[in-house]
Amino acid sequence: MKGALIGCGFFAQNQMHGWAGIPGVDIVAVCDRDPTRRNDTAARFGARPYADAADMLAAESPDFVDIATTVASHRPLVELAAAAGVHVICQKPFAETMPDARAMVAAVDAAGRTLMVHENFRWQSAVRAAIEAVRGGAVGRPFFGRVSFRSGYDVFSGQPYLATDPRFIIQDLGIHILDVARALFGDVATLAASTRRINPAIRGEDVATMLLEHDSGVTSVVDCSYATRRLPETFPETLLEIDGDKGTLRLDAGYRLVIQAGGEQIRDVAPPVLPWAERPWHNIQESVRIIQAHFVDCLRRGTQPETSGHDNLRTLALVEAAYRSAADRTRIDMRAPE
Ligand code: NAD
Numbered sequence: 001m002k003g004a005l006i007g008c009g010f011f012a013q014n015q016m017h018g019w020a021g022i023p024g025v026d027i028v029a030v031c032d033r034d035p036t037r038r039n040d041t042a043a044r045f046g047a048r049p050y051a052d053a054a055d056m057l058a059a060e061s062p063d064f065v066d067i068a069t070t071v072a073s074h075r076p077l078v079e080l081a082a083a084a085g086v087h088v089i090c091q092k093p094f095a096e097t098m099p100d101a102r103a104m105v106a107a108v109d110a111a112g113r114t115l116m117v118h119e120n121f122r123w124q125s126a127v128r129a130a131i132e133a134v135r136g137g138a139v140g141r142p143f144f145g146r147v148s149f150r151s152g153y154d155v156f157s158g159q160p161y162l163a164t165d166p167r168f169i170i171q172d173l174g175i176h177i178l179d180v181a182r183a184l185f186g187d188v189a190t191l192a193a194s195t196r197r198i199n200p201a202i203r204g205e206d207v208a209t210m211l212l213e214h215d216s217g218v219t220s221v222v223d224c225s226y227a228t229r230r231l232p233e234t235f236p237e238t239l240l241e242i243d244g245d246k247g248t249l250r251l252d253a254g255y256r257l258v259i260q261a262g263g264e265q266i267r268d269v270a271p272p273v274l275p276w277a278e279r280p281w282h283n284i285q286e287s288v289r290i291i292q293a294h295f296v297d298c299l300r301r302g303t304q305p306e307t308s309g310h311d312n313l314r315t316l317a318l319v320e321a322a323y324r325s326a327a328d329r330t331r332i333d334m335r336a337p338e
Pocket residue numbers: 006007008009010011012031032033034037051052053068069070071073077091092093118119120158159172284
C-alpha cells in the first residue's frame with residue numbers, strides 16, 4: 001500500500017516512525033512548504049520530497065494520504081485528496097468549524113473513499129484496556145465517569161502555536177478527552193463547560209471542566225488542565241474513574257488499572273517504549289502506530305474506521321458546544337438542531 005504524508009512538522013515524525021513499523025505500507029513521498037522540514041524528513045525515512053501537495057498526489061498516485069498539518073489547512077487538503085480519489089487520514093482537530101467538517105466528510109464520501117481522523121487517545125493501550133473492560137461489562141452498567149487530564153508539562157516548546165492560538169486546551173487536548181468519554185459512555189445528550197486561563201503567557205484557555213449527560217444514562221465529568229503542578233507529573237496520561245452498578249474501574253497514574261467488582265483486579269497496563277519512542281511521549285507514540293494499523297486493517301477489510309470522519313463530527317460538535325457553553329454559561333442540548 002502506497003502512502004504519502006503532508007506536513008513534516010513536530011508530530012509527523014511520530015507518524016513516519018509509526019508507518020515504518022506497519023508491514024505492507026510504504027510512505028513513498030512527503031510534502032512540506034518548508035524545504036528543511038521536507039528534505040530532512042524525506043532523507044530520514046527514504047521518501048521523495050515535494051513542496052506542493054497537489055504536485056505530489058499527481059506525480060505519486062498514492063493509495064492514501066496522511067495529513068499532519070495544523071487545522072487551518074485541513075479542509076483544502078482533505079478536499080484535494082478527495083478530488084485525487086485517495087483514502088485520507090487527517091490529524092485532529094479535524095476542522096475549524098462544523099460546516100467545514102461536514103463539507104470535508106461529504107467530499108470524501110462523494111469520492112467513495114475512506115476518511116479517518118487521527119483521533120488516537122482512545123487507541124492508547126492503557127485507555128483501550130479500560131474501554132474494553134467497560135464494554136465487556138466489567139463494572140456492570142456504568143452510571144458515572146470521570147475522564148481526567150491534568151498536567152503542568154511544557155507543551156509550548158514543541159508546539160508553539162498552542163500558546164498563540166485563541167483556542168487552546170479544549171480544541172487541542174480536550175478534543176481527545178471528550179472522544180475518550182464518547183468511546184466509554186457513548187454519545188452525549190447535554191454538555192456544560194467552564195474554562196479558565198491560568199498561565200498569563202498564553203492566549204487561550206488552559207483549564208476546562210465539562211459536565212456531560214450521555215444518551216446511555218451515564219453522567220461524566222471531563223476535566224483538563226495544563227496549569228496543574230503536581231507530582232507525579234502524569235503527562236500525557238488520561239486518568240479514569242468509572243462507577244457501575246456492579247463495581248468500579250480506575251485507571252490511575254502510572255498506568256495502573258484497578259477493577260473492583262466482587263474482588264479486586266490490579267493490572268499494569270503501561271505501554272511499551274517503542275525503539276524510536278521516548279518517555280513521556282511513548283504512550284501517545286504507541287497509539288499512533290495502533291491507529292495507523294487500524295486504518296490499514298479497515299482498508300483491507302472494506303470497513304469504516306472507529307474514528308471515521310462521520311464519527312469525529314460528533315466529537316467536534318462537543319468541542320464547539322464546550323466553547324459555546326463556557327462563553328454563554330449555558331448547558332447545551334446536543335440533540336437540538338444548530
Ligand atoms: P507543526 O506546525 O510542527 O507542523 C505542521 C507542518 O505542516 C509545518 O511544517 C508546515 O510547514 C506544514 N504545512 C502546513 N500547511 C501545509 C500545506 N498546505 N502543504 C504542505 N505543508 C504544510 O505542527 P504539529 O505540532 O506537528 O501538529 C500538526 C497537527 O498534529 C496539528 O493538527 C496538531 O493538533 C496535531 N497533533 C496531534 C497529536 C496527537 O496525539 N494526535 C499530537 C500533537 C499534534
